[in-house]
Amino acid sequence: xxxxxxxxxxxxxxxxxxxxxxxxxxxxxxxxxxxxxxxxxxxxxxxxxxxxxxxxxxxxxxxxxxxxxxxxxxxxxxxxxxxxxxxxxxxxxxxxxxxxxxxxxxxxxxxxxxxxxxxxxxxxxxxxxxxxxxxxxxxxxxxxxxxxxxxxxxxxxxxxxxxxxxxxxxxxxxxxxxxxxxxxxxxxxxxxxxxxxxxxxxxxxxxxxxxxxxxxxxxxxxxxxxxxxxxxxxxxxxxxxxxxxxxxxxxxxxxxxxxxxxxxxxxxxxxxxxxxxxxxxxxxxxxxxxxxxxxxxxxxxxxxxxxxxxxxxxxxxxxxxxxxxxxxxxxxxxxxxxxxxxxxxxxxxxxxxxxxxxxxxxxxxxxxxxxxxxxxxxxxxxxxxxxxxxxxxxxxxxxxxxxxxxxxxxxxxxxxxxxxxxxxxxxxxxxxxxxxxxxxxxxxxxxxxxxxxxxxxxxxxxxxxxxxxxxxxxxxxxxxxxxxxxxxxxxxxxxxxxxxxxxxxxxxxxxxxxxxxxxxxxxxx
Numbered sequence: 207x208x209x210x211x212x213x214x215x216x217x218x219x220x221x222x223x224x225x226x227x228x229x230x231x232x233x234x235x236x237x238x239x240x241x242x243x244x245x246x247x248x249x250x251x252x253x254x255x256x257x258x259x260x261x262x263x264x265x266x267x268x269x270x271x272x273x274x275x276x277x278x279x280x281x282x283x284x285x286x287x288x289x290x291x292x293x294x295x296x297x298x299x300x301x302x303x304x305x306x307x308x309x310x311x312x313x314x315x316x317x318x319x320x321x322x323x324x325x326x327x328x329x330x331x332x333x334x335x336x337x338x339x340x341x342x343x344x345x346x347x348x349x350x351x352x353x354x355x356x357x358x359x360x361x362x363x364x365x366x367x368x369x370x371x372x373x374x375x376x377x378x379x380x381x382x383x384x385x386x387x388x389x390x391x392x393x394x395x396x397x398x399x400x401x402x403x404x405x406x407x408x409x410x411x412x413x414x415x416x417x418x419x420x421x422x423x424x425x426x427x428x429x430x431x432x433x434x435x436x437x438x439x440x441x442x443x444x445x446x447x448x449x450x451x452x453x454x455x456x457x458x459x460x461x462x463x464x465x466x467x468x469x470x471x472x473x474x475x476x477x478x479x480x481x482x483x484x485x486x487x488x489x490x491x492x493x494x495x496x497x498x499x500x501x502x503x504x505x506x507x508x509x510x511x512x513x514x515x516x517x518x519x520x521x522x523x524x525x526x527x528x529x530x531x532x533x534x535x536x537x538x539x540x541x542x543x544x545x546x547x548x549x550x551x552x553x554x555x556x557x558x559x560x561x562x563x564x565x566x567x568x569x570x571x572x573x574x575x576x577x578x579x580x581x582x583x584x585x586x587x588x589x590x591x592x593x594x595x596x597x598x599x600x601x602x603x604x605x606x607x608x609x610x611x612x613x614x615x616x617x618x619x620x621x622x623x624x625x626x627x628x629x630x631x632x633x634x635x636x637x638x639x640x641x642x643x644x645x646x647x648x649x650x651x652x653x654x655x656x657x658x659x660x661x662x663x664x665x666x667x668x669x670x671x672x673x674x675x676x677x678x679x680x681x682x683x684x685x686x687x688x689x690x691x692x693x694x695x696x697x698x699x700x701x702x703x704x705x706x707x708x709x710x711x712x713x714x715x716x717x718x719x720x721x722x723x724x725x726x727x728x729x730x731x
């Protein structure tokens with residue numbers, strides 16, 4: 207079984223695999239076992255070697271805890287389930303906001319074009335700028351968090367996001383509105399880009415897929431709830447009201463962050479007696495306690511290098527490209543569907559609002575199926591590989607998601623071109639969204655399994671892939687369709703989606719060997 211064993215393939219399956227267990231004296235040993243850097247995990251305590259006796263397990267007495275928690279009660283892995291769930295809920299709610307606010311502009315461009323006497327294509331440039339800054343803001347989030355701490359950056363970015371949301375609602379010119387939207391995108395992305403950091407900090411390996419599914423579900427559903435709510439608002443009221451709603455929700459996020467969040471960063475490279483002792487939550491909110499312990503982490507320059515080191519790993523680069531090539535058409539459809547439905551089907555704002563229930567149902571369906579399917583795939587893989595699971599096992603479910611997305615795009619092209627009943631458009635929009643929901647969780651889980659030491663960095667690069675895809679699609683979609691026709695344009699997009707699936711096949715076949723050859727992400731911390 208050399209495909210999931212050691213490099214020479216000569217040992218038995220269980221012995222040839224890397225076993226990841228904890229060691230407070232050496233944090234690196236939590237992720238790298240004696241048989242190389244293949245990232246394989248043994249989750250069943252009965253499958254461990256004799257020398258690995260005494261490892262800590264979950265409440266069931268069978269599941270090995272990865273990484274092994276320390277004896278320090280301040281270790282986030284030792285926090286109570288309630289505290290962990292509250293943190294997950296807060297970061298999921300905050301992660302909901304960027305795409306929710308960004309997608310509001312899809313609907314408000316209709317009255318804004320009339321108010322400012324500009325074309326809809328021109329007004330849509332604010333969405334392009336917003337999407338671009340979502341990606342760049344994500345990279346800033348992770349390297350600032352690595353140096354200053356998770357919590358103070360979350361507080362700072364959420365605060366500025368609140369201010370820019372107010373600015374969006376109060377803007378009286380297109381130029382002012384566009385500036386506010388760009389800045390809002392940069393700062394609101396904090397919990398999307400940094401979500402995997404928090405999940406890695408507080409949850410064990412076997413818990414990751416379901417927690418990622420919850421967090422990702424909030425992200426995927428958000429660009430559809432935004433247009434739904436906005437369509438109902440502008441049907442009766444002026445467009446700024448939608449952004450006052452955004453302001454209120456962002457204010458709620460700020461209160462949740464300030465009232466409930468805590469610092470989750472914990473340096474496992476140092477022994478317990480040298481760990482900084484938490485004293486004042488207020489001081490952690492503003493970053494004072496984290497600043498006092500900065501000598502125990504990397505320098506500012508080293509923190510800046512973390513995203514660069516992450517993208518230098520071929521699996522991270524390929525996963526980012528895959529997401530770029532798939533999410534582009536998710537955003538492309540979402541950003542332009544209001545134009546096609548109003549021009550072809552004569553939808554009113556109220557009709558548009560009702561239509562957006564379809565992709566919301568699709569995202570919820572994808573989340574519901576994924577809640578069990580991701581774990582099921584892992585269990586089946588372990589059963590067939592002597593209790594061992596590798597990161598590439600997370601990619602298997604994408605073989606289902608990619609065809610769903612590809613077929614949906616093609617059918618949408620035919621449905622719009624030939625004016626099929628709008629319910630056909632709704633159904634296949636829902637299927638496309640369900641596909642990206644499943645793929646999103648699988649891709650994040652794969653990268654987190656493969657590079658747990660770079661949890662924030664891999665998450666940020668996935669955000670870059672998604673936002674650059676949205677940036678590109680939003681910029682070209684309308685002109686492409688007008689020039690080539692809906693069937694030809696969407697057919698080409700289907701081909702791109704199908705071709706991107708080859709990346710997943712490549713990673714499934716060669717990802718483990720590539721990771722073993724390139725090694726892990728070597729950071730100062």
